[in-house]
Amino acid sequence: MFNVTLPGTGGMLPLPSRFLTGLFVTHNGSALLIDCGEGMQIALAKWGCKLAHLDIILITHIHADHTAGLPGLLLSAGNYGKTSPLDIYCPEGAGDSLKKLMCICPEIPFEVRICELSVSGGSHIMWNDIEINSLPLMHRVNCLGYSLCEKRLPVFDPKKADKLGIPPKMRKLLHSGGTAEIGGKIYTQSDVVSEYRRPLKITYVTDTLYFDGVAEFAKKSDLFICEGMYGDDEYIPKMAEKRHMVFSQAARLAAAADVGELWLTHYSPALPEPAEYEEFVRGIFENTVVSADGQKREVR
């Protein structure tokens, strides 16, 4: 199970009424943050997201609205008691700039490890037992989308185990994927389970030009968080030029990916009331939420 908070929903500039976009996820007592624009620590404090157990930060790209809050956030995490190492993942070429940014926070009381991920193909990293995959996006600089997958064990079926005479002490081993030899016969997971469950999946995609590969990457996500700078389709050409998307493009990707729910985010500062487009965009993909700062949910 994931607990998900959207600390902000703005793109480009933080506003008094809208923090910059990012995603805060907790899982089994550990926390992950995607992106860290200016004011992120303020937004996280406002929405009750604790920094003491922040273990990993994923940076989509080096633009200031996704990174400028990093030094302050690291200092605050230290002030709030963090001492364990923090891993920061970013696209190829962004690591040096992140290190430069950190010149104003030289005295952080924990280790910061920066790792660059490939932008020519997908990468695959682990956060505890969560699998994180990246997708190279099409922005003006190297940029990555991220998905988080929690693999779930299939449903244990005691009747099958009883029928095969598998002793109780071996059932947990088999259920979790091990093998056991009983009376000369090898048993595996499939002998004690009745139903496979697909992984819980959250996908986060911003900033990018529209392309079909995003739908493939977000396929069957329980929650798909995707950028939309404007609600009106008249902005499509202008946004394509700047390598961004509008609401309807995100909704079409959500429909093609067959996701559970779409959360729109990364609104232009020139869009004062994104919610005005909710009905329009739900006509394309029904389970769309035109997100607001502080939106939360459990993904389970």
Add this chain to the structure above:
Amino acid sequence: MFNVTLPGTGGMLPLPSRFLTGLFVTHNGSALLIDCGEGMQIALAKWGCKLAHLDIILITHIHADHTAGLPGLLLSAGNYGKTSPLDIYCPEGAGDSLKKLMCICPEIPFEVRICELSVSGGSHIMWNDIEINSLPLMHRVNCLGYSLCEKRLPVFDPKKADKLGIPPKMRKLLHSGGTAEIGGKIYTQSDVVSEYRRPLKITYVTDTLYFDGVAEFAKKSDLFICEGMYGDDEYIPKMAEKRHMVFSQAARLAAAADVGELWLTHYSPALPEPAEYEEFVRGIFENTVVSADGQKREVR
């Protein structure tokens, strides 16, 4: 005349209820900012401070709570239409870090000129016709206090000019400091004025250990903005260790400097209600304001 806004009053960390300290000053259509912690551009937008005519930034020191908002602020200034050069002054040794910070805003549509000021003695620079002086402070890193002085012409006295028979067309020249020869006699400013006026002066001091030189530097300021991390004197030893001050120390400096008004700022995140100490601190210096975010006044 200066228009002065205190966009935030916090030290160390920005809070949902309190932005980081700084000072925004406008004078004759040009704007100056002192310090630029994380969220400064949000605070400035909230309090109606326009970035398009920001011409100069004074940085007290390199700590993140005074600098981390710089990249975002520069980008926003560009978005709000600024095209003319921006001068950034900072203490010796801080320039490189500021340049590193700017690695995430490489495409600013105006020139940024960074100039380091001495920390072994005072410096003297000009912002239009405003004289800016700096004072090396006693913090954990190189740090400067700043004062802004608007020299004012003495009061013109038409009776004196009439008595000496000075022709109307020469009066403005003499009043503004020129000399004129009339009938073989040299006249100067003192022949046409009746009263000299002291300069309008604003002094900004944070972060520092208490020392008497601050009072000398702030002498006769119309407005003295000074740090105070806590209202309670029991914090004096702890703050001295961290090279900071408490309210009563700022008030004693204000009294010694004989300033017009003291604005306290740079409160600890652990101090939720600074205003609770207002009566106490007014017992030391009556014209003290325990500032709140967004405080404004004209200094004239």
